Amino acid sequence: MSIWEYANPRKFMALSGAVLPWVSAAAAIVLVGGLIWGFFFTPDDFRQGSTVKIIYLHVPAAIMATSVWFMMLVTSLIWLIRRHHVSALAAKAAAPVGMVFTLIGLFTGAVWGQPMWGSWWEWDPRLTAFLILFLFYLGYIALWEAVENPDAAADLTSVLCLVGTVFAVISRYAILFWNQGLHQGASLSMDAEENVADVFAYPLWTSIGGFFLLFLALVLYRTRTEIRARRLQALVQRERMA
């Protein structure tokens, strides 16, 4: 029994098919629960008023945006090293989801920044780095679309993902050098002295969990679609050969 068994598409389909309804239901419950808790059952911040409540969308989306890229890095490495097709397809399936999370993060940030900082957009390091991350997602998806041969596309996008990761990290610190920011520092750390107050932190952790489950459900769903599309392609090709 090892995780590599699920590199077999049939096993993956069986397991993901069984798990998917449960994950989807859990995602719906936790996400809706977390958001309702955050939106309606927490007090307003004494200075920010009710605008503070956007963190229940903003922070989870931002956390997931970077985590999704990391997941794509891992699955790309698995594809390059062990040549498991499911892994490559999972990376392909995750990219648009990650891109949308990045957009949600940027958009909610702008909506919050307008009343709080007085501008929709600032060239702050975190904001800029997220914009760059969005461009990386865009390029990655465009490369998947452009290459016709599926194996070549998987290889090329994996190499791009590896190189892109290195450059994304370098860009992050280069941007820090370029401009100091308005954005607040980390306040959900395990080891920090001062964190978000518990009233806000508990619903926040819930909605982070909800976003994670949502991502899991979407990726499973999209990977299953990709596998079916690949099977269909193989069938069509076999038909044509016969």
Added chain:
Amino acid sequence: MKGLLLRDLRLAFRAGGGFGLGLAFFLIVTVLMPFGIGPETATLARIAPGILWIGALLACLLSLDRIFALDWEDGSLDLLATAPLPLEAVAAVKALAHWITTGLPLVALSPVLAVLLNLPAEGFPWLIASLTLGTPALSAIGSFGAALTVGLRRGGLLMSLLVLPLYVPTLIFGAEAVRRGADGLDAATPLALLAGVTLATLAAMPFAAAAALRVNLR
């Protein structure tokens, strides 16, 4: 390796090689900028480092698809891949040839354009230094982008989408060095960081480019 380098240089310099197109593009972008921004010399001097760096970057981008595309079309890339020379070395030499035909002329032309944009005199040495240090990274990263998109029919547009985000660190450190230099500040820190980025890309990018080429030649 020397033979390959000389061959690439000769192909680029002779008729139809497209040598000079990048330079002309650099010139025209820089000349157009004041029309868009207005002729006040103080404003132009303030944004000159950024304009010159972005102009150099775009001129570099324009000529990237020539690194591998022609050799791909006539099949000489297949020959190079089966040659005793490792593909990594081929990628490195081709990036070097691209730098000699694009990066170096850009460096040479940049002081002239800086005069047009009224860059303060203190900025000139930093401009030349940062472009000299930074353009090799542009060529090395570009060779990776060109290798990724070599097999595609309309790869040019996609390549710019893939390559431009990778240029961010180089652009930041390069333009920052010139800006600090022009303001009379010490620009050694961004210059050192720029050199670091360049050295790292020179070391790593030929391997990534060769990996992408192998996939495309399969």
